[in-house]
Amino acid sequence: MKFQSKQNNVLPIRSFTILLICCLAIKLSLCFSSFPSSLKTLNVEGHFSFDNNEFAARDFGNRFRFIPSAVLYPKSVSDIATIIEHIWQKGPGSKLTVAARGHGHSLQGQAQAPQGIVINMESLDRQEMKVHTGRFPYVDVSAGELWINILHECLKFGLAPKSWTDYLHLTVGGTLSNAGISGQAFRHGPQISNVHQLEVVTGKGEVRVCSEEQNADLFHGVLGGLGQFGIITRARIALEPAPKMVKWIRVLYSDFSTFARDQEHLISLENTFDYIEGLVMINKTGLINNWRSSFNPQDPVQASQFKSDGRTLFCLELTKNFNPGEADRIDQEIESLLPQLSYIPSTLFMSETSYVEFLDRVHAAELKLRSKGLWDLPHPWLNLLVPKSKINGFAEGVLGNILTDTNNGPVLVYPVNKSRWDNRTSVVLPEEDIFYLVAFLPQATPLSKENDGLESLLSLNKRILDYCEEAHLGVKQYLPHYTTQEEWRAHFGQQWEVLVRRKLAYDPLAILAPGQRIFQKAISTS
Numbered sequence: 001m002k003f004q005s006k007q008n009n010v011l012p013i014r015s016f017t018i019l020l021i022c023c024l025a026i027k028l029s030l031c032f033s034s035f036p037s038s039l040k041t042l043n044v045e046g047h048f049s050f051d052n053n054e055f056a057a058r059d060f061g062n063r064f065r066f067i068p069s070a071v072l073y074p075k076s077v078s079d080i081a082t083i084i085e086h087i088w089q090k091g092p093g094s095k096l097t098v099a100a101r102g103h104g105h106s107l108q109g110q111a112q113a114p115q116g117i118v119i120n121m122e123s124l125d126r127q128e129m130k131v132h133t134g135r136f137p138y139v140d141v142s143a144g145e146l147w148i149n150i151l152h153e154c155l156k157f158g159l160a161p162k163s164w165t166d167y168l169h170l171t172v173g174g175t176l177s178n179a180g181i182s183g184q185a186f187r188h189g190p191q192i193s194n195v196h197q198l199e200v201v202t203g204k205g206e207v208r209v210c211s212e213e214q215n216a217d218l219f220h221g222v223l224g225g226l227g228q229f230g231i232i233t234r235a236r237i238a239l240e241p242a243p244k245m246v247k248w249i250r251v252l253y254s255d256f257s258t259f260a261r262d263q264e265h266l267i268s269l270e271n272t273f274d275y276i277e278g279l280v281m282i283n284k285t286g287l288i289n290n291w292r293s294s295f296n297p298q299d300p301v302q303a304s305q306f307k308s309d310g311r312t313l314f315c316l317e318l319t320k321n322f323n324p325g326e327a328d329r330i331d332q333e334i335e336s337l338l339p340q341l342s343y344i345p346s347t348l349f350m351s352e353t354s355y356v357e358f359l360d361r362v363h364a365a366e367l368k369l370r371s372k373g374l375w376d377l378p379h380p381w382l383n384l385l386v387p388k389s390k391i392n393g394f395a396e397g398v399l400g401n402i403l404t405d406t407n408n409g410p411v412l413v414y415p416v417n418k419s420r421w422d423n424r425t426s427v428v429l430p431e432e433d434i435f436y437l438v439a440f441l442p443q444a445t446p447l448s449k450e451n452d453g454l455e456s457l458l459s460l461n462k463r464i465l466d467y468c469e470e471a472h473l474g475v476k477q478y479l480p481h482y483t484t485q486e487e488w489r490a491h492f493g494q495q496w497e498v499l500v501r502r503k504l505a506y507d508p509l510a511i512l513a514p515g516q517r518i519f520q521k522a523i524s525t526s
């Protein structure tokens, strides 16, 4: 009896222990059903890293941190395809997601994969940069290549890409997933308008070559597609003859509508400048004095009498490309263009520099900021696309009333022609033929409770967004960031259905680019 009763006590404990182990095993197999053991058995030329992956949870925005379970350093395209196909084959039973990481210069964790796999695109074999000369030159590059490296390689053949970003230490895959906009976009369109062909690994692990003629839906979807439909592994980029030098010009306006009208006039001309951008200066002191280190005033006496202090000013920035021997002709062209503009005459400043130095100008600023430990601060940036008909209202409401100074970072304002964009791509644009890129690019001072603190800058962004919404300005975010699917739906508007159709076609399990937070991977526990 005693024995019996002992047996009775032991049985439930044993059953409970077995049950517990079973539950744990099921739980573990749910959490790690495809990871890490099965991934470790895959045949890849590159390698995985399971530790010290904090870098993959950081980006330029320096606000979001999601640690991945592993980082893949691929050597070949087939490494990427193998991993994705493996996860795809696991079906909805696996939680794993995959984010391509270019140079990690996203602002809100877009290249991060919480407990998923980050693919370090820069480690893809980059031997294969091939420049094709001829009547319509182009270069084939790995998507993990930095634009600065492409520039240097193409210059060996006297060629260069046509469309740029202001900063070149970004990868091809990273900018093509957004758009790639700079002061050349009014003429050439963004970088996504200057690509002939892509190689893409879809969310099913298929490797597809796509272009206007071949797999066109995938091609257009991936361009500006926020990484949702595939990982770009290779791109064919249009080139043009590269100039050796640029004439670089800055002039100031005190009236926004005159500044905007002149910008619009310049982008409407056939024979105009090669680069057109604008900057807002609110409450800046010693502005012109700062320019003097690299720019020469046209009229030094008048320039020295100009006082910027306390005023809101708008700087038009222009360049004209040229080669040695063409300087006189280019000067004449500039002399015929400048009188068409209504800037403050005493504020005409000019400089001459090499094409490379001009294109890589932000890197020079980066080096200075890095030396002061200011490059790695949080960057609560806000980029907006504002329709032309609303830009004066936007300036009045935002630049006149909400923004009190621009001392925390630059504010860019310049128009582009929508006719240079392809409306079949995934990028979302305002409805008018001309729209402005308005970029608020501050850096936050850690722990500050003042205007330069993170909270304060984020609430400023919110006030700007609220104003745009309340005033029905038809503004779209560039490098968009939202936290709910409702907001994403509103962002995509009529394009939402196309986005969903493409997602179902190319990444139906929502394995790719989880950091954009548009779709969530559906997990089945059955």
Ligand code: FAD
Pocket (backbone or CB within 6 Å): 059, 060, 099, 100, 101, 102, 103, 104, 105, 106, 107, 110, 111, 112, 121, 143, 144, 164, 165, 166, 167, 170, 171, 172, 173, 174, 175, 177, 178, 179, 180, 181, 182, 226, 227, 230, 231, 232, 233, 362, 479, 513, 515, 516
């Ligand atoms: P990441 O941050 O690594 O990735 C960005 C997104 O693209 C992520 O969702 C990632 O998963 C996805 N992705 C990355 N590689 C691939 C790939 N191969 N295939 C598919 N998806 C991929 N933008 C402009 O348009 N114009 C500018 O002038 C400009 N200037 C900038 C200046 C600075 C200093 C910084 C920090 C950013 C600037 N940007 C500009 C924004 C920039 O273009 C984007 O942040 C871009 O995504 C950064 O590229 P990246 O290689 O760092 O991409």
